[in-house]
Amino acid sequence: LTRGAQAEMRALLLELRQDALEGTDLADLLRQLCGIFAANSVVELTLDLAEGVVLPPQTQTVFYRVAQEALNNVARHAQAAQVDVSLLRPDTGGLELIIKDDGRGFDPASIPADHFGVRIMHERAAAVGASLVVNTLPGHGTTVRLKL
Numbered sequence: 001l002t003r004g005a006q007a008e009m010r011a012l013l014l015e016l017r018q019d020a021l022e023g024t025d026l027a028d029l030l031r032q033l034c035g036i037f038a039a040n041s042v043v044e045l046t047l048d049l050a051e052g053v054v055l056p057p058q059t060q061t062v063f064y065r066v067a068q069e070a071l072n073n074v075a076r077h078a079q080a081a082q083v084d085v086s087l088l089r090p091d092t093g094g095l096e097l098i099i100k101d102d103g104r105g106f107d108p109a110s111i112p113a114d115h116f117g118v119r120i121m122h123e124r125a126a127a128v129g130a131s132l133v134v135n136t137l138p139g140h141g142t143t144v145r146l147k148l
Helices: 002-016 026-039 057-078 117-127
Strands: 044-049 082-088 096-101 131-136 142-147
Touching: 026 044, 026 057, 026 082, 057 082, 057 096, 057 117, 057 142, 117 131, 117 142
Parallel strands: 044 082
Antiparallel strands: 082 096, 096 142, 131 142
């Protein structure tokens, strides 16, 4: 309970201080975000995070916010038992964030008009020249892949 409260407090501080996302190793930011998720969820979480990644401020914020929204969606909708969060540096260059759950999945065409999360993730990615792909099928989990 105490660890969960500490993790939530750190997240609130990050939310209040936008510049806290800047100049910090993205792996550290994702670890904090995942700590909050783990403290407030029964979903098992695994991390595979490339260290030493510091991106330009707007791009760093996009990676953090996409991870945040994807984890919020897992907590709210997925009914998952497992979620894997990876930050990878492919041999071909660039950077890739993958958030994969084993939850119930969904039909992307059936997202209600008043649910903006997936659309906002796409808009954020496009704003920094990244690509976002959401692979999902009902009954087969969801994978969110952000590539730069």
